[in-house]
Amino acid sequence: MTRPDIARFKRYFPILDWGSRYDADTATSDLVAAVIVTIMLIPQSLAYALLAGLPAEMGLYASILPLVAYAIFGTSRALAVGPVAVVSLMTFAAIGNLGLTDPAQIALAAVTLAFLSGVVLLAMGVFRLGFLANFLSHPVIAGFITASGILIAFSQLKHILGISAGGATLPELIISLIEHLPKINVITLVIGVSATAFLFWVRRGLKPVLLRAGLKPRLADVLAKAGPVAAVAVTTLATYALSLDARGVAIVGAVPQGLPPLTLPSVNLDFWASLIGPAILISVIGFVESVSVATTLAAKRRQRITPDQELIGLGASNVAAAVSGGYPVTGGFARSVVNFDAGAETPAAGAFTAIGIALAALFLTPLLYFLPKATLAATIIVAVLSLVDFSILKRTWAYSRADFAAVAATILLTLGFGVEVGVSSGVVLSIVLHLYKTSKPHIAEVGLVPGTEHFRNIHRHKVKTHPEMLTLRIDESLYFANARFLEDYVHDRVVADCGLKHVVLQCTAVNEIDSSALESLEAINRRLAEMGIKLHLSEVKGPVMDRLQRSHFLDEMSGQVFLTQYGAMKALGPVNGAPDIKKTV
């Protein structure tokens, strides 16, 4: 291989980079982090599988090989990959749409979904399409995560209440819960409520207590993270000892013991056709969640992640999930923060976590038989309620009504019509609102700020203008959506003004003039010429000027192109001749 070949090869295998400098110190840090993440991940992986409507072991399987794959291909030093809440909910929705009842078919759908997500992510990585994720605006993501958190919490209430209920939207969930409410199981409710209360307390109140008891902060931290494991252990033991399963408490039951099986995704094209849409959504949402946390954590240590290589890493993880009985995975927010805080220095921490989960799959699964589903539901509810944050509504309302509309629509549509409709509508709406805003651009009439060479809005600043000269600053790129608007604006402004001899379009904010806008400029020039008014341009930017010079417009234009607006004013109207000071601020 030549040197550039090697560089390209290494780019696809970040492990070659950090692996070559790996030493015992780093390994110790990674091992400590891996132990803590493993303790956190065992109950979470079981719970999220339950949330996705899958058997508990699929959660464990999704936490072994995918982590190894990410360790090889990923660029983030701290990202903890595995099953996460929102992607699990989206998996549930996607598989629910297929209307399957056979558990084998449901499991096949899950691995196929992981496979398709993996392929989509890999393709986006190879074709460097990571920028597509930018079309999910921050408000839409925030709204979607909040609404998903609410949906997830409501979907788990049935396990806390010990009833069977269903639904993919908030109204469906609420109606179903109310319908089944009479069949409530009191013992399950007691387990569920106390587990939830305990976990909330662990999250907020345990660490201070341990610190006051004299424990070292590091140990107090680990113990606080072990809260869910304690809840699992206690409720499992209680269920076993008191035979609560015989009294109607739903339990996890037999979980196969051993390493993940080798699985293959379906090759049925109809199956693919109905799963590819959800797979794309899951990929993009998963990628966005993962990249956000990875970027934040990398910045704290002055490291960088490579978004396009992250797509490869997450794609490989999902393909790994597909061949080892798992379901779609991504980098989890809370878990990655824990991994980072626990001192993980390289992706090897993820590989060590995988070993921990593999050991759990080999040896701990028989112990999970009596684990009440209510305990897992409590774990989920406590985890997702931290995602629910309505403050984005308040912030966007104050800052931008268009962003507020996008958030509100995303939240309402996600709650009312499910995750897929919600997030798709949010993306489409934010694009439509953006296009709408640019289709009616702000146009300011400007004048010279006295004592400077600077031009500002006559309605906001005390400026000098000249009666024979109208200067319009168009605050938008000129393209098809606003081409006609400009034509109409100039026409309406000019017909009312008799003494006018020059119209200058100040192009400081015009970043593009496309073919449609060029035709509009030609029309404006022709129409002004018929009225005896000359059209000039000023402060046209380099790239825009390059393009205009390739057209005939500059030859046809009645006026000139000025480097600066000040130059235009000096040339067209005596600056100090008869300046009329317009409106003060």
Added chain:
Amino acid sequence: MTRPDIARFKRYFPILDWGSRYDADTATSDLVAAVIVTIMLIPQSLAYALLAGLPAEMGLYASILPLVAYAIFGTSRALAVGPVAVVSLMTFAAIGNLGLTDPAQIALAAVTLAFLSGVVLLAMGVFRLGFLANFLSHPVIAGFITASGILIAFSQLKHILGISAGGATLPELIISLIEHLPKINVITLVIGVSATAFLFWVRRGLKPVLLRAGLKPRLADVLAKAGPVAAVAVTTLATYALSLDARGVAIVGAVPQGLPPLTLPSVNLDFWASLIGPAILISVIGFVESVSVATTLAAKRRQRITPDQELIGLGASNVAAAVSGGYPVTGGFARSVVNFDAGAETPAAGAFTAIGIALAALFLTPLLYFLPKATLAATIIVAVLSLVDFSILKRTWAYSRADFAAVAATILLTLGFGVEVGVSSGVVLSIVLHLYKTSKPHIAEVGLVPGTEHFRNIHRHKVKTHPEMLTLRIDESLYFANARFLEDYVHDRVVADCGLKHVVLQCTAVNEIDSSALESLEAINRRLAEMGIKLHLSEVKGPVMDRLQRSHFLDEMSGQVFLTQYGAMKALGPVNGAPDIKKTV
């Protein structure tokens, strides 16, 4: 009614405005124009009905009541409404998709399509959604019209050849024509080819001949417009006299005599569901075609049209078509130009044309029995070939590759997959390309042009800069699609530069900062602060500043906001201290 009520009422009925000043002179002008347009419209309306796959009389019906409705509600003084080529082709495609065989059902589908188009147009007018048409960029429209012209010409070849062939895309049409080629009817071919040749000659060569023969220009014009009528008369007589229909020449046959029947659109919701998509496309395309020609013609006489009221006018026309046995109509390009040139002064010319067509429906229809379909096909081919114009490809290639891509895709997809796929893809593609461009904005590093207060790109101009200060001019509004790009750009630019103390973002071209971009600015500010670099803004526009002041960003920002970039340079670095002149142009 109060005065504003009356004004609003009058806005919806432009006839009240021009009608109150109507006099005998205007009436004479309108009548002359109406006669010429009627002569042109009779063969066209029959031919376009044939193109739409409908009985010939539906073309006549679509040229009566809709013209009256437009005369009442329309704002253009010269627009000639009726069946047009592109909308007829789209009607053919829309009805073809339904797979109907019963002629009554096909006719019902046509009136239902007109009704739905009318409702869509009226709704767009009432809700002032005319701006939506701006999202059809000029290149996409040009490409679509050219491709439609080719499709239409090919679809009519079967009538010229006297064979039965079909298809909605160019490959289908070509294959079908080749398959049926052996069954060619030679007499039909002779009629078709000579009619086509005659009409081409009339279009190009007749007027000069008449002028040389000493006719007055006005009369020469009228006679040249009557070319298609002559072709119709001659070929009909020949077919009748020589009994050519018995020798395989396809004729129009019995056309019902009389005024349009009262028809009602279907109220079947399934029918509506399958026609609403095409109805929206037909409405938008029809509106764009109509508004383009109406604007051009109005500008020539310094008149104005009101796009939102035009929607009402066209909507009323289509509803009128639906209740009188017609099919979707709009303002035709060629016909409106003829109407204008012939001296039409008010929409009354349209109403007079309607009377002409009504008389034709009452008295001329029996004469149309022996009219060969080949003659009508020749009329269509000659009319649409003038729409075919590939020069848009050359122009956009030179000016903008993105626009070229949009045109080329629109042409290829329209030819290859039909009108609906073609125009929808063109619109989506031009929006996607626009968003893509804005997601990777041009960012220029700028310096002071010596002797001015003006800042330009250091790579294009000879400018002064200061080593401790980096000024970036972002040539795009900051919004979700490019928020991360800016973050990465600033980070990459800054890490390489050790002596840097100030980063100034010159916001002349930033027309908006949405919530996502605000978060990115906060992240940039935080990251720069950690490196000991201050972030400043300069030349922030009024509307953007108003919004920033409603957030906490300005309090958190490490640096200041400067009114001018020159002010920023004076404050942050000694302008005349150690200026290093960067790269010359």
